[in-house]
Amino acid sequence: MIDQWGRTIDYLRISVTDRCNLRCKYCMPDKDISFMQKKELLTKDEICRIAKLASDIGIKKVRITGGEPLIRKDTTDIIKDIKSLKNIKEVCLTTNGIFLNSYLDKLIDSGIDAINVSLDTLKEDKYRDITGGGDIMPVLNSINKCIEKGIKVKLNAVIIKDFNDKEILDFIKFAEEKNIEFRFIEMMPLGAGKKFETITVDEIKKLIEENRKLIPYKSSPKNNGPAVYYKTEEGKGTIGFISPISHTFCGNCNRIRLTADGFLKQCLHFKKGEDLKKLMRQGITDEELTNVIKECCYSKPEQHAFQSENQDSEKRFMYQIGG
Secondary structure: OEOOOOOEOOEEEEEOOOOOOOOOOOOOOOOOOOOOOHHHOOOHHHHHHHHHHHHHOOOOEEEEEOOOHHHOOOHHHHHHHHHOOOOOOEEEEEEOOOOHHHHHHHHHHHOOOEEEEEOOOOOHHHHHHHHOOOOHHHHHHHHHHHHHHOOEEEEEEEOEOOOOHHHHHHHHHHHHHHOOEEEEEOOOOOHHHHHOOEOOHHHHHHHHHOOOOEEEEEEOOHHHOOOEEEEEOOOOOEEEEEOOOOOOOHHHOOEEEEOOOOEEEOOOOEOOEEEHHHHHHOOOOHHHHHHHHHHHHHOOOOOOOOOOOOOOEOOOOHHHHOO
């Protein structure tokens, strides 16, 4: 699929639930948290129908997100069905890692290609604080099990001023010790994230380079996102930087997002898109639904506008959209 700006759209992020076992401070509000009822969520068959039609017109990679996707009992079945589609080259999962150890064998059996784990600190007390009471040990155990099983695992940390900015070198050491990929991400000013002061990728790199040498490694393959990668002089592990705010990468955006309640979002920042669940439950045909998906992708905005909020800006929190 090609959008109106000439970009190839081949990456679909699917949120299977808005529910989560954690209460991360930049993802959820302090109080009055409400979750969707089961009838509001897309069913497994509805998710797979959208994935099938999207794959027929150009989607090659699918990422399963939440909330916490492993809260949903049929997530591994959804992954298996999507992975079986002939045009899908890669199916990945983003998780907080708490339940990952228990589900890893099922995920492997489903054909999962890679797993991203959110890990904003390596300290137990800070983890409890930022996650609203979470235990870091199951996460670390899950990471170790992924490595043992040979599953490609990436760790993502949102760097927040005066919270985890002093751990940046610890994150790098962790990546080197485990010989895995660790990515630093700028905070998105969306929902609860607006309350936190992010640190730009340039600031992070400057801090690292005061202590360690960064050697350009590679840029992420086009269908895997906007990360830029480096190695340290140790040569083990990989350090990635994702800068959605300071270095806007919208010009190469290749993704669309499906929320847990079936809304196809064109852009994380804007609330525009199409309510596919409503259309499906009204009896839309596959041909008609395919055309809706095509038109939604074609009409993607040129870039986000997080620096200038307007009436079309997304008002929902990250857990309600899909990370």
